[in-house]
Amino acid sequence: MSSINEISKETILRLNGEVYLVTDFQHVNPGKGSAFVRTRLRGIKTGKTMELTFKSNESVDVVEVERRKMQYLYNNDGMYSFMDNSTYEQLDINGDLLAGKKDYLKEGLEVMVIKFEGIPLSIQLPNKVTYKVAQTEPGVKGDTASGNVTKEATLETGATVRVPLFIKEGEEIIVNTETGLYVERA
């Protein structure tokens, strides 16, 4: 048993005989009363999402999951394919489970696939990944008068990110996949 205060995204909980993935959580302190943790859960077997609030000192049944390093290959028709380089085992994951992450998948990227009882639940991306800038406007030097110090850039994966004006098309940059923010030039 762990305290609900210790959970993070991707934690798996067993609740009322069902198993749920924590897809989001927020600490809330109402004006009068204890501290709470508001969570968004997804039933592993049912796929149904629901919201549930716990008191922050509650114990919950955290379930161990299987984490396996796999390499992203390609996607086809909404299904994303990964391969385990040591066993050559291939796994397809429905893109619906990869919301917010699939835009950061580039061919060959190594990710952590999270499985529970053989069912793929989610993936964890490396925090910082290098991408090529596929498209961006040339930044005009001295454009800071208008208050703009960043411009939009499209990465090789199709994801967009705000970058400093000096970044050019074709350059490689490092992006924080958790926040979606530009970190630095590669």
Place this chain on the structure above:
Amino acid sequence: MRWQEIKNQEKIKNNLIKRSDFLSKIRGFFANNGFIEIDSPLLVAKPNMESNLDVFETTLRKNNGETKTLFLITSPEFALKKILAAGLPKIYQMSKSFRNNEPWNENHNPEFTLLEWYETNVSYFDLMDQVEKLVDHVSGHQSSIIFQGKEINLARPWIRLSMQEAWAKYAGVDLNDYLTYDTMRALVLKKGYTANADDSWEDLFFKIFLTEIELRFADETQPIFLYDFPVSMAAMSRVKKEDPRYAERFELYIGGLEIANAYGELIDSVEQAKRFAADQIEQVKRGLAKREIDEDFLQALQSGLPECAGIALGVDRLIMLLTDSKDIAEVVPFCVKEMF
């Protein structure tokens, strides 16, 4: 470096200029309406009693070597009620207040600007009209604002929803049927939440409220006054004469943000003393130091505080709304996240 951020980012610099204008407009509103500004101390000997609010402590050193533990206010409520008892009927304070051990997220800073005002011989419903007028004045008579992509219609009157109505509308039940521990516990379990042995009635209430009700307020296109709280959450408000299961308290939500908290004030010193004693038990239960009761405050109540209503409004959050800022760090000069 924060000052470099302010220097390089037009948005934050502009927000600070707008902030100055808003503070000035707030003072103008109260001056025009005959309120006296009271700048009561931020440093006090007897702190606020609410056990869910943690206080900052410091040490007073006197010239003769004596030391005394003092506290920073979580709100100027005690001092302002004493001033009401002293005979000034329309007063306000706009100053910093301090709350320890809070989440450092987009809506909280341990040091924040709280506007609190009181008027004698008005009801808490009258305060709802006053807030609407204040925001109208401060916003420059805007009929609507855009906040985080959503349009909020500021035309008066705003939504007035009782806690019972809110539960019926969003949680699908009549709150009056769940005012006892056993009934609320059964409801919580039926809805699929957890219910532990150490959960109080309020804890069970909030599990449902925070999940099914409060989040839905952000969907509304108008500000919402949520009024008549269950009596166990009365804090320093008076019990409703017409229905003692509820208290004369309301909270104002705009854009999903809790902006203000208001009471038809409790002026019965005997009842207040009882509540303070209960607060002390809660403080100890939560592992906090037991706080001394402000006897001077109880005396002011006993001497005869006139019927009055009061309200506390988070100025930083109001400015967040009026500048479409997602984070409190965008509307204050220096923020704890960057300082500590």
